[in-house]
Amino acid sequence: MFEKNVYVSRREALMEIVSDGVVLLPANEEVGMNYAGNPYHFRQDSNFLYYFGIDRPGMVGLIDVNAGESWILGQDPSLEDVVWMGEQPSVVSLAEATGATHWGCLDQVKELLAKAQSQGRKVHYLPPYRAATMLALHQWCNVPLSRVVEGASEELIRAVVAQRSCKGPEEIREIERAVDITAAMHLAVMRAARPGMKEVQLAGIARGIAIAAEGEVAYPVILTVQGHILHNHYHGNELRAGQMVLGDFGAETKRHYAGDITRTFPVSGQFTSPQRDIYQIVLGAQLQAIQQIKPGVPYRDIHLLAATHLAEGLKALGLMRGDVAEAVAAGAHALFFPHGLGHMLGLDVHDMEGLGENYVGYDDEVQRSEQFGTAYLRLGKRLKAGYVLTVEPGIYFIPALIAQWRVEKRHADFINYSEVAKWQSFTGIRIEDNVLVTEEGHRVLGEPLPKQIEEIEAIRKEALES
Ligand code: GLY
Ligand code: MN
Numbered sequence: 001m002f003e004k005n006v007y008v009s010r011r012e013a014l015m016e017i018v019s020d021g022v023v024l025l026p027a028n029e030e031v032g033m034n035y036a037g038n039p040y041h042f043r044q045d046s047n048f049l050y051y052f053g054i055d056r057p058g059m060v061g062l063i064d065v066n067a068g069e070s071w072i073l074g075q076d077p078s079l080e081d082v083v084w085m086g087e088q089p090s091v092v093s094l095a096e097a098t099g100a101t102h103w104g105c106l107d108q109v110k111e112l113l114a115k116a117q118s119q120g121r122k123v124h125y126l127p128p129y130r131a132a133t134m135l136a137l138h139q140w141c142n143v144p145l146s147r148v149v150e151g152a153s154e155e156l157i158r159a160v161v162a163q164r165s166c167k168g169p170e171e172i173r174e175i176e177r178a179v180d181i182t183a184a185m186h187l188a189v190m191r192a193a194r195p196g197m198k199e200v201q202l203a204g205i206a207r208g209i210a211i212a213a214e215g216e217v218a219y220p221v222i223l224t225v226q227g228h229i230l231h232n233h234y235h236g237n238e239l240r241a242g243q244m245v246l247g248d249f250g251a252e253t254k255r256h257y258a259g260d261i262t263r264t265f266p267v268s269g270q271f272t273s274p275q276r277d278i279y280q281i282v283l284g285a286q287l288q289a290i291q292q293i294k295p296g297v298p299y300r301d302i303h304l305l306a307a308t309h310l311a312e313g314l315k316a317l318g319l320m321r322g323d324v325a326e327a328v329a330a331g332a333h334a335l336f337f338p339h340g341l342g343h344m345l346g347l348d349v350h351d352m353e354g355l356g357e358n359y360v361g362y363d364d365e366v367q368r369s370e371q372f373g374t375a376y377l378r379l380g381k382r383l384k385a386g387y388v389l390t391v392e393p394g395i396y397f398i399p400a401l402i403a404q405w406r407v408e409k410r411h412a413d414f415i416n417y418s419e420v421a422k423w424q425s426f427t428g429i430r431i432e433d434n435v436l437v438t439e440e441g442h443r444v445l446g447e448p449l450p451k452q453i454e455e456i457e458a459i460r461k462e463a464l465e466s
Pocket of ligand 2: 343
């Protein structure tokens with residue numbers, strides 16, 4: 001947890017934005033993996049963490065906006081709990097740690113909410129994403145189960161998004177810690193990789209570092225020689241000389257802030273010539289995009305600038321043709337870059353995605369595109385100081401997508417399909433860093449992790465010779 005004042009101030013700020021009613025923030029529950037007593041790794045709900053910071057399952061936070069009170073409700077550990085799991089803090093000590101004015105047991109939740117509802121006051125809750133929370137909301141708030149999700153409070157969603165989007169100094173320090181651990185994971189993987197190894201051995205090294213740093217991975221590790229499969233969680237391939245490893249993984253710190261970095265490196269000491277060409281285009285797009293980051297600039301424009309840089313490079317290689325601006329406006333680049341340039345980062349790797357991507361990444365001014373590729377951009381709106389986001393362009397050769405577009409002759413004016421056919425087995429390259437928007441512009445978070453071709457090759461060469 002941070003100091004209690006952090007949570008007190010966050011709740012006070014929320015009470016300023018939400019005009020009336022009671023805000024209900026349930027913690028997550030343990031979830032059984034194959035039976036109840038053998039649970040998955042426990043991950044607290046990010047909104048509960050943001051406003052209360054308590055990393056324990058089965059708690060409930062309530063903020064009574066009219067009374068200016070905050071409540072922590074939970075069950076004190078039983079003697080049996082202590083025998084099996086050791087001493088646990090009491091509910092009252094947790095309430096004290098988070099600066100809550102009131103505390104109680106879980107039986108009181110329904111009572112407190114019923115009282116507010118009988119006074120004609122609204123109970124605000126956020127969209128649930130776990131079945132147990134849906135059931136609890138159904139029972140506590142008297143909402144039919146089928147209406148629980150749609151009953152989430154838009155006023156609360158907007159308030160939480162506004163607050164969580166601009167990171168406080170304590171959060172920036174914690175994200176930077178996550179980024180530094182993430183960089184150590186990437187360096188270890190780059191140094192450990194050898195032809196003949198399996199991807200899973202490297203994925204294990206990455207995850208081990210995150211755990212040893214008292215956290216976990218922030219999302220399932222992507223570590224693959226098939227980098228064109230964007231969220232590839234399969235780790236069964238063997239590394240062969242001539243291939244590239246795309247590693248997209250990040251640490252979550254003890255306080256649950258995420259890092260999210262991607263690097264692509266050659267299994268042998270050097271990139272091949274086509275690999276160098278594509279790598280240099282992706283790196284150029286990433287560096288140029290980072291340079292544009294400052295308050296007031298719509299991230300959609302930076303996404304399109306990166307897409308233009310990628311399309312120019314692909315045209316120079318004979319893979320695209322025609323007017324680059326027209327090609328990007330038509331969406332032809334999305335054959336090679338079918339995802340967005342980045343997303344917000346914080347307590348969640350795709351920060352606040354559970355609240356609804358359009359609330360987080362778009363507004364009345366910048367609306368989500370419906371065009372294939374740009375439609376996947378998670379963050380399009382104007383940037384503000386305090387946002388933390390990822391910059392992650394890539395170029396991929398996805399055989400199924402190429403085959404489909406080729407048959408349809410889609411964007412045939414802009415795509416040289418006969419040349420693309422020669423690159424079918426290239427796989428993919430992505431490069432990703434985490435950037436803070438500052439009043440003056442931007443700052444790439446963490447100690448620099450090598451990404452120039454010469455730096456990556458030097459690391460690989462040294463590793464292979466050792
Ligand atoms: N790190 C995976 C993603 O950004 O989607
Ligand atoms: Mn990312």
